[in-house]
Amino acid sequence: MPQLAERIRPWLTAVDERPQGAPRWLQDLRDRAASRFGALGFPTVRDEDWRFTNISPIVAGEFRPAGPAPAAAGDLASIPHAGVGHRIVLVNGRFAPELSRLGSLPRGVRVASLASAVTEQADVVQRYFGQLADFGSRSFAALNSALASDGAFVHIADGLILEEALQIIFVAAPSGDARPMTSARVLVVAGERVQARIVETYAGPADMAYFTNAVTEIFAGENAVVDHYKVQQEGARGFHVASMHVHAARAASFTSHSFSLGARIARNDAIVLLDGEGAECTLNGLYLADGERLVDNHTMIDHARPHCPSHEIYKGILGGSARAVFNGKIVVRPDAQKTDAKQTNRALLLSDNASINTKPQLEIFADDVKCTHGAAIGQLDDDAIFYLRSRGLPYFEARDMLIRAFAGDILDRVKIPELRAGLEQELYSQLAKDLEEIDRQ
Amino acid sequence: MLDIKSLQVKVEGKQILKGIDLRVNAGEVHAIMGPNGSGKSTLARALSGHPEYEVTGGEVLFEGQDLLEMDPDTRAREGVFMAFQYPVEIAGVNNAYFLKAALNAKRKHHGQPELDAMEFMQLIKEKSKLLDIDQSMLSRAVNEGFSGGEKKRNEIFQMALLEPKLAILDETDSGLDIDALKLVANGVNAMRSPTRAIIVVTHYQRLLDYIVPDHVHVLSGGRMVKSGGKELALELERRGYGWLENGVTAVGA
Ligand SMILES: Nc1ncnc2c1ncn2[C@@H]1O[C@H](COP(=O)(O)OP(=O)(O)OP(=O)(O)O)[C@@H](O)[C@H]1O
Ligand SMILES: [Mg+2]
Numbered sequence: 001m002p003q004l005a006e007r008i009r010p011w012l013t014a015v016d017e018r019p020q021g022a023p024r025w026l027q028d029l030r031d032r033a034a035s036r037f038g039a040l041g042f043p044t045v046r047d048e049d050w051r052f053t054n055i056s057p058i059v060a061g062e063f064r065p066a067g068p069a070p071a072a073a074g075d076l077a078s079i080p081h082a083g084v085g086h087r088i089v090l091v092n093g094r095f096a097p098e099l100s101r102l103g104s105l106p107r108g109v110r111v112a113s114l115a116s117a118v119t120e121q122a123d124v125v126q127r128y129f130g131q132l133a134d135f136g137s138r139s140f141a142a143l144n145s146a147l148a149s150d151g152a153f154v155h156i157a158d159g160l161i162l163e164e165a166l167q168i169i170f171v172a173a174p175s176g177d178a179r180p181m182t183s184a185r186v187l188v189v190a191g192e193r194v195q196a197r198i199v200e201t202y203a204g205p206a207d208m209a210y211f212t213n214a215v216t217e218i219f220a221g222e223n224a225v226v227d228h229y230k231v232q233q234e235g236a237r238g239f240h241v242a243s244m245h246v247h248a249a250r251a252a253s254f255t256s257h258s259f260s261l262g263a264r265i266a267r268n269d270a271i272v273l274l275d276g277e278g279a280e281c282t283l284n285g286l287y288l289a290d291g292e293r294l295v296d297n298h299t300m301i302d303h304a305r306p307h308c309p310s311h312e313i314y315k316g317i318l319g320g321s322a323r324a325v326f327n328g329k330i331v332v333r334p335d336a337q338k339t340d341a342k343q344t345n346r347a348l349l350l351s352d353n354a355s356i357n358t359k360p361q362l363e364i365f366a367d368d369v370k371c372t373h374g375a376a377i378g379q380l381d382d383d384a385i386f387y388l389r390s391r392g393l394p395y396f397e398a399r400d401m402l403i404r405a406f407a408g409d410i411l412d413r414v415k416i417p418e419l420r421a422g423l424e425q426e427l428y429s430q431l432a433k434d435l436e437e438i439d440r441q
Numbered sequence: 442m443l444d445i446k447s448l449q450v451k452v453e454g455k456q457i458l459k460g461i462d463l464r465v466n467a468g469e470v471h472a473i474m475g476p477n478g479s480g481k482s483t484l485a486r487a488l489s490g491h492p493e494y495e496v497t498g499g500e501v502l503f504e505g506q507d508l509l510e511m512d513p514d515t516r517a518r519e520g521v522f523m524a525f526q527y528p529v530e531i532a533g534v535n536n537a538y539f540l541k542a543a544l545n546a547k548r549k550h551h552g553q554p555e556l557d558a559m560e561f562m563q564l565i566k567e568k569s570k571l572l573d574i575d576q577s578m579l580s581r582a583v584n585e586g587f588s589g590g591e592k593k594r595n596e597i598f599q600m601a602l603l604e605p606k607l608a609i610l611d612e613t614d615s616g617l618d619i620d621a622l623k624l625v626a627n628g629v630n631a632m633r634s635p636t637r638a639i640i641v642v643t644h645y646q647r648l649l650d651y652i653v654p655d656h657v658h659v660l661s662g663g664r665m666v667k668s669g670g671k672e673l674a675l676e677l678e679r680r681g682y683g684w685l686e687n688g689v690t691a692v693g694a
Contacts, residue, residue: 387529390489391543392517405533
């Protein structure tokens with residue numbers, strides 16, 4: 001992918017000035033990532049995986065690594081669920097101990113800044129870091145790997161059942177830089193039979209142009225049950241590109257709940273490798289976009305072993321001139337007999353100018369498998385609206401009821417009550433604004 | 442209660458109702474019969490305010506007010522209820538939740554206090570017995586996965602709950618076995634009152650054995666071609682529609 005040299009040059013300068021001083025293995029990894037990024041450049045709409053997502057506003061933004069911001073600038077007030085459970089907070093990608101709440105972690109659970117874990121938990125970090133987030137063909141992962149100097153590290157020892165949710169919160173805050181970029185990084189290692197709920201949140205100021213480039217790696221050990229929640233509520237002028245890479249061992253059960261509510265352009269990749277017999281994954285997604293915003297969800301479930309079920313349902317609500325992309329890839333390897341994969345993608349278009357490009361992508365190399373997929377895109381059902389109105393519900397109430405029914409199905413799966421309530425609040429207050437806009441026209 | 446004067450209705454550019462006159466007084470039950478495609482459902486939907494049904498002439502007074510001026514939801518809150526021939530399934534909307542919202546919308550409209558969850562459940566319990574509505578039908582999504590009979594029962598159940606002044610039942614009997622038919626008829630008969638009017642659209646005398654009408658009308662080709670007492674329905678059952686003056690036709694036939 002040839003790139004205009006002058007467009008990528010400012011980025012290469014940042015990469016050349018990448019953090020130094022890490023242990024040899026990590027420094028090597030950064031160096032390799034840096035040279036890989038230099039070779040790849042940024043993807044363009046000529047790349048199949050980026051066909052409908054034009055990132056030139058990001059490239060042209062010439063974002064530079066954000067400097068530190070005072071912890072007080074890290075505004076958690078916009079995150080309704082910030083008070084839930086244990087939490088590690090990172091401001092501009094750097095650990096903010098003053099905002100974190102890690103005092104009552106049970107024994108066997110380690111939550112720390114990735115920068116400190118690199119030396120304090122050297123063996124674990126070295127064994128897992130960068131194992132899933134392959135940057136051979138992913139330029140944003142390469143950029144992140146070259147530049148990430150800190151992040152969140154979570155290690156949960158075998159057999160532990162975590163009662164309280166564990167939160168990882170990335171906040172962008174003004175640091176004096178004109179075009180700040182955060183290379184957010186998360187590494188979660190959950191041992192065998194672990195049961196845990198992890199909430200990963202991205203937020204930032206509404207009036208700041210910034211870029212979050214995040215990479216998350218999650219290892220779910222044998223028989224582990226990991227519930228992962230991602231809440232993307234970046235500011236309206238923020239850009240968000242993130243990939244989450246998951247490794248599920250034998251009989252592990254991984255569930256992802258992805259809520260993509262903010263950012264001017266948001267691209268969420270979820271890549272799950274079902275790498276042990278009986279491993280199971282569920283991907284639930286709900287996204288909302290309005291105005292000129294773009295939200296792109298790319299998921300990939302790699303069935304590498306037999307008897308692995310996967311369930312996926314993504315729903316979107318689009319208003320204004322918003323655009324969405326959904327690409328659901330399911331790979332079934334030759335070994336993966338008895339795979340049972342189900343994918344559903346639905347989108348509700350609230351305005352005539354909103355649109356979505358959606359594509360299932362099945363690559364099946366085993367014969368004894370069950371794979372189903374379905375997509376349904378449409379506006380609110382007029383017949384349903386009329387039916388509700390014929391029973392006395394005013395139009396606005398009827399419309400609200402149908403929209404809530406659409407989203408409720410995904411929200412109902414959230415098992416942390418405060419998070420669910422917070423998401424509802426966030427989602428419906430945004431929707432109320434969008435609908436007001438639509439009604440004015 | 443209801444006064445329809447020379448009502449004309451177009452659907453998708455096609456003139457379906459070509460001047461309907463009908464007067465329904467409080468306390469009466471009217472049956473509207475007629476061949477397929479004659480415009481019965483069109484009349485019912487136009488009265489309920491469906492946006493696809495464009496009124497091109499005539500007027501409709503409901504309790505002296507211009508019904509056609511009202512939104513569909515205002516009509517409902519004012520006391521017009523329509524039991525649909527094909528009730529819509531609404532995924533994700535819990536039936537009980539929906540019923541409570543509908544009931545409270547109406548109560549609010551009439552300046553009554555909204556019912557709380559307890560009061561509502563009490564009311565539901567009372568009304569559901571009559572129509573043999575079980576708990577699972579209430580906790581499921583509105584009409585979703587309901588059998589044909591369940592959908593029709595749910596319509597009448599809604600009517601019992603909302604206590605309209607004017608109820609229009611569009612082929613509520615079709616697709617019902619005899620037990621379900623009796624259940625539905627009982628539900629409707631329980632609603633008969635000197636202050637309420639009911640219009641039943643049906644093809645069959647069978648329903649009228651249970652819900653005995655005061656007046657029977659035949660709609661054909663978008664016009665009322667004959668009216669009479671309950672014996673007219675029996676005669677239609679015996680002789681079909683062919684003997685009627687000018688014969689009968691579907692719209693546009
Ligand atoms: N939504 C619609 N779009 C287009 N045509 C319609 C629509 N609704 C009704 N029609 C047409 O209007 C005419 C009358 O239909 P209507 O449903 O009112 O008849 P009906 O008397 O209720 O018949 P049935 O006994 O079969 O229920 C038919 O020709 C029908 O095709
Ligand atoms: Mg009909």
